[in-house]
Amino acid sequence: MxxxxxxxxxxxxxxxxxxxxxxxxxxxxxxxxxxxxxxxxxxxxxxxxxxxxxxxxxxxxxxxxxxxxxxxxxxxxxxxxxxxxxxxxxxxxxxxxxxxxxxxxxxxxxxxxxxxRRFDPGFVAARAAVAAAELGRLHTVRSTTLDPAPPPAAYLAASGGIFRDCSVHDFDIIRFVTGREVVDVYATGSARGDDVFARTGDAATTAAVLTLDDETIAVVSNTRYNGRGYDVRLELHGTADSIAVGLEDRLPLRSVEPGVSFPAGSPHDFFMDRFATAYxxxxxxxxxxxxxxxxxxxxVADAVEAGWIAEACTLSLREHRPVRMTDVRSAA
Known part of the structure; x- marks a missing residue:
């Protein structure tokens, strides 16, 4: 071949x-x-x-x-x-x-x-659990992508913003795992960090609340400045069970609970390391x-859907208001 x-x-x-x-x-x-x-x-x-x-x-x-x-x-x-x-x-x-x-x-x-992420074993297992109704009625999803440091300024200036080049991975995996579509979003963010974020109208740290078409609420958190490492996780909470992807010994999160040694491994610090198997x-x-x-x-249709969610979040951040997916599509 x-x-x-x-x-x-x-x-x-x-x-x-x-x-x-x-x-x-x-x-x-x-x-x-x-x-x-x-x-x-x-x-x-x-x-x-x-x-x-x-x-x-x-x-x-x-x-x-x-x-x-x-x-x-x-x-x-x-x-x-x-x-x-x-x-x-x-x-x-x-x-x-x-x-x-x-x-x-x-x-x-x-x-x-x-x-x-569609090929990462943890995300694949989470999708199977949702499809098998193991969680009961899904009510809350939390998706996280926290980068340890920003990409080069030249990349940031041309990337289209954090929702388009980073958060889209969260948007895609939420659709993939839940099998649901996003109906509206509300996004907020901060430009604290390198001057490139303020100069380009971008944000360095963001949060977005997505409402899915079955009224499940998804919360997406992103940053360019996660000092402990590269943190990618997904939590799914339902009426019968709760599960997590990324809750393993290389999770870049330190517990301060007395007597707790988890996680015990060295934190992930790069996306190619975290997702080597998936790639x-x-x-x-x-x-x-x-x-x-x-x-x-x-x-391509899957990728276009993630792109529209990114557009809606970008608009929401800029205008400080909720945005319906139907509105952002019709305005394009």
């Missing part, structure tokens, strides 16, 4: 390592910087292409896109028009309205969007999509 990989930055290089280790995968790579292309190709024994156009002319079975966000729509459509199954890192596009346009051109095509399972799933043995496990 010949897989092309476009974009060899931090996540692209990580995907190159994973793909090159999968049985039966022959990898061809390209990056905007020729020296990077040559270095990654040599490191992982991959072929090298001069750029996306050159790569798409090769005899490929599928394409993985890990380029900058602004290039995602064009590259997805180019790969689809070449008749190739596509894996693209989130988001589909910078804004949900543009992502909707991509969706219209991808109807019926094999496109998988990179929301890796491998995600790309393994894509090879199955390419082989035609499974449907896309995270469609």
């Amino acid at each position: 010949r897989i092309g990989l476009i974009g060899l930055g931090r996540i692209g290089a990580f995907h190159a390592e994973t793909l090159s280790s999968l049985p039966g995968v022959e990898l061809i790579v390209c990056d905007a910087l020729p020296a990077v292309t040559e270095r990654i190709a040599a490191k992982f024994g991959a072929g090298a292409a001069a750029g996306p156009a050159d790569l798409l002319r090769r005899d490929l079975d599928g394409v993985v896109i890990a380029a900058a966000t602004d290039a995602h729509p064009q590259l997805i459509l180019a790969a689809v028009e070449s008749g190739l199954p596509v894996f693209c890192e989130k988001p589909v596009a910078r804004g949900a309205a543009e992502a909707e346009e991509v969706l219209r051109h991808c109807a019926g095509k094999a496109v998988q969007i990179g929301y890796n 491998r399972r995600e790309l393994t799933a894509f090879t199955e999509v390419v082989a035609g043995t499974r449907e896309s496990p995270c469609t």
Whole structure:
């Protein structure tokens, strides 16, 4: 199976390592910087292409896109028009309205969007517990993504804001685990931290309350400044039981209760460490999509829904008011 990989930055290089280790995968790579292309190709024994156009002319079975966000729509459509199954890192596009346009051109095509938490064993188990009604009637969800430090200022200035580049993982996993849709949101936040947040109208720490279509309440917490480490958790509380994802020995949270030694491990400090297994399972799933043995496990439509929730939260933060999903869609 010949897989092309476009974009060899931090996540692209990580995907190159994973793909090159999968049985039966022959990898061809390209990056905007020729020296990077040559270095990654040599490191992982991959072929090298001069750029996306050159790569798409090769005899490929599928394409993985890990380029900058602004290039995602064009590259997805180019790969689809070449008749190739596509894996693209989130988001589909910078804004949900543009992502909707991509969706219209991808109807019926094999496109998988990179929301890796769908492949993490804990989140998969939580989804199964909800589907089996083990929790009774679900009433409260708490989803957390706390980064230990902000990304580079250049990334933040072009990311579209914390809801679009960070919280979307929480929004997607809430939909995935509960099987419900969001009907309205209320978001608040603070720009305390680097000046880039205030300059770009972004926030460094946020909270959002989402009301789901069965009246379950979901609370999403995010920050760029979690000094103890990379903290990703999900709590689900129901009338019969409560469960948690991420409650393990590398949880970056310190108990001050007398006599309590949990958690005992070293805290997670990086997303690639926390989700190493999920990333491998995600790309393994894509090879199955390419082989035609499974449907896309995270469609463009799924990613568009998470994007609309991000748009609603961004608007809510800016205008200090609740926002209904129907309103934000109609205003686009």
